[in-house]
Amino acid sequence: MTFEMETEAAFVIHPTWNRLFLASRNNLGISLLLIILCGLLYYLLGLLSPYYRIDALAVPLVWLPSGLALVVVLLAGYRFALVALLGMALLAIQQGLPQSMVLGVVIGATLQAFLPALLLRMFGFNPRLERIRDVMLFVGMGGLFGPFLAASAGVVGLSNSLPGGGALLQIWLVWWLANSLGCLIITGFLLVWVTTGQEIIPAKNRLSLFVLLCGATAATLLGFIDTTTGQSSIVLFAVIPLTVFAALYCGRQGVTVLAMGALVAVMILMTSAPPHLQEASVLVNMTFNLGLIWMASFTGLVVAAAYSEQGAGDRYAYLAQHDGLTRLINRSTFEQRLEQAIQHAKREGRPQVHALMFIDLDDFKLINDQFGHATGDLVLRSLSDLLLSHVRSRDTVARLGGDEFVVLLENCSADCSRLMAERIATAIRGMLIPVENGNCQITASIGVTPIGDNTGTLASVLSAADAAHYQAKDEGKNQVHYRYVERVTDEC
Numbered sequence: 001m002t003f004e005m006e007t008e009a010a011f012v013i014h015p016t017w018n019r020l021f022l023a024s025r026n027n028l029g030i031s032l033l034l035i036i037l038c039g040l041l042y043y044l045l046g047l048l049s050p051y052y053r054i055d056a057l058a059v060p061l062v063w064l065p066s067g068l069a070l071v072v073v074l075l076a077g078y079r080f081a082l083v084a085l086l087g088m089a090l091l092a093i094q095q096g097l098p099q100s101m102v103l104g105v106v107i108g109a110t111l112q113a114f115l116p117a118l119l120l121r122m123f124g125f126n127p128r129l130e131r132i133r134d135v136m137l138f139v140g141m142g143g144l145f146g147p148f149l150a151a152s153a154g155v156v157g158l159s160n161s162l163p164g165g166g167a168l169l170q171i172w173l174v175w176w177l178a179n180s181l182g183c184l185i186i187t188g189f190l191l192v193w194v195t196t197g198q199e200i201i202p203a204k205n206r207l208s209l210f211v212l213l214c215g216a217t218a219a220t221l222l223g224f225i226d227t228t229t230g231q232s233s234i235v236l237f238a239v240i241p242l243t244v245f246a247a248l249y250c251g252r253q254g255v256t257v258l259a260m261g262a263l264v265a266v267m268i269l270m271t272s273a274p275p276h277l278q279e280a281s282v283l284v285n286m287t288f289n290l291g292l293i294w295m296a297s298f299t300g301l302v303v304a305a306a307y308s309e310q311g312a313g314d315r316y317a318y319l320a321q322h323d324g325l326t327r328l329i330n331r332s333t334f335e336q337r338l339e340q341a342i343q344h345a346k347r348e349g350r351p352q353v354h355a356l357m358f359i360d361l362d363d364f365k366l367i368n369d370q371f372g373h374a375t376g377d378l379v380l381r382s383l384s385d386l387l388l389s390h391v392r393s394r395d396t397v398a399r400l401g402g403d404e405f406v407v408l409l410e411n412c413s414a415d416c417s418r419l420m421a422e423r424i425a426t427a428i429r430g431m432l433i434p435v436e437n438g439n440c441q442i443t444a445s446i447g448v449t450p451i452g453d454n455t456g457t458l459a460s461v462l463s464a465a466d467a468a469h470y471q472a473k474d475e476g477k478n479q480v481h482y483r484y485v486e487r488v489t490d491e492c
């Protein structure tokens with residue numbers, strides 16, 4: 001299902017979400033209701049923050065609502081920027097913040113959701129995060145620029161009530177990082193999973209993901225901060241390779257799951273952090289470690305996107321070289337191989353080095369007309385399987401188009417090519433295609449032409465084989481016609 005964004009970009013989105021967003025777009029009442037519900041969710045997520053905040057800085061280490069606000073604006077439209085405005089206003093009132101600060105945090109939170117979404121849409125961002133370009137845009141706008149706005153507006157609001165200088169800078173940094181983590185991890189997670197269609201993680205990789213998730217969570221729990229000594233450990237660095245493994249085996253979905261696991265582990269640790277963890281040196285440690293989790297998540301998304309782009313490139317290359325129905329190589333790929341064979345034959349200096357076989361089904365149009373196109377397709381696929389099973393490993397089978405197939409028989413004498421053509425013609429006669437009331441039988445007309453030192457150009461070889469097959473048609477179909485006359489021995 002395709003969900004049209006407010007720009008030209010279009011992307012596949014899970015049908016349930018699609019219905020919800022479309023309903024909200026077409027109906028103001030539903031839209032308002034969703035904004036209020038999301039605003040309340042924003043407020044509730046914000047209420048959780050005191051459990052993992054650093055009192056000395058008066059800011060939480062992770063700001064989850066920023067992630068929610070950005071994802072709803074990206075997926076549901078600009079009016080959902082009101083979610084941040086509403087949720088943050090409720091939080092500011094509930095916490096009894098001074099008026100200057102209320103203004104700063106509310107404006108900051110709203111801009112943080114609105115402006116990155118606006119810029120991302122302007123740049124044609126695709127929220128599936130499958131391309132490196134989209135990941136860089138997302139991190140640049142959502143992970144860096146948006147949080148910069150929120151932290152700056154918030155700190156300006158704070159500046160009247162707190163001593164200035166170094167403390168404000170540190171608060172700004174943690175504020176920015178907390179919002180950035182919220183956007184990068186929460187928005188990243190929701191975007192990836194909402195836009196995941198059929199391509200869920202394969203069953204065989206789910207166990208790997210579970211193990212990697214346990215590893216990343218354990219590394220964070222053990223390495224982020226020791227709640228008794230305030231020390232952190234190098235174990236935390238394991239999150240980076242684990243996230244890269246998740247990217248390679250489970251794609252972007254795997255990365256977002258691992259990043260989420262690390263984030264939850266940080267929050268669990270902070271809820272049990274005793275007061276002495278508020279010391280300045282510990283705060284620097286924790287800020288550094290949060291940056292490390294940020295880096296792991298970013299690296300994982302880039303690696304997953306690079307891997308996905310490479311896979312897409314391979315798929316396009318395969319499709320460009322193969323016929324979509326039969327999976328045989330197509331005309332242009334075949335012509336390249338045929339050209340090489342012609343050049344090789346000329347160097348060999350014999351009248352026949354290879355042979356080209358041209359196969360065209362007889363009255364194939366009748367099969368389509370009588371039994372339908374699906375049966376016609378089945379015939380073509382069955383024929384391609386039959387050809388592949390009747391040629392040698394060094395031979396090349398291709399579909400030129402319609403019901404025309406060719407086989408390049410490499411290092412094949414006249415006798416050999418005759419025998420192979422007869423065998424294939426006999427096998428085609430014996431092919432039974434299941435139809436409504438039983439089976440249908442098919443036949444083919446086959447032309448064979450030699451490739452040797454006297455052979456002309458690629459076009460002339462193809463046209464000689466084509467002419468030979470027309471000769472077989474003209475002589476009554478269901479037979480093989482050879483462009484040369486030689487004694488046949490059973491050498492193949």
Ligand SMILES: Nc1nc2c(ncn2[C@@H]2O[C@H](COP(=O)(O)OP(=O)(O)OP(=O)(O)O)[C@@H](O)[C@H]2O)c(=O)[nH]1
Pocket residue numbers: 325360361362363364365366368372373374375376377380401402403473
């Ligand atoms: N099912 C199916 N049909 C196809 C496909 N590509 C081409 N065709 C049909 O294949 C038929 C080719 O017919 P022709 O080769 O012109 O004629 P024919 O009926 O085989 O007659 P002769 O070649 O004279 O024996 C046409 O009806 C095309 O529509 C395909 O991918 N699938």
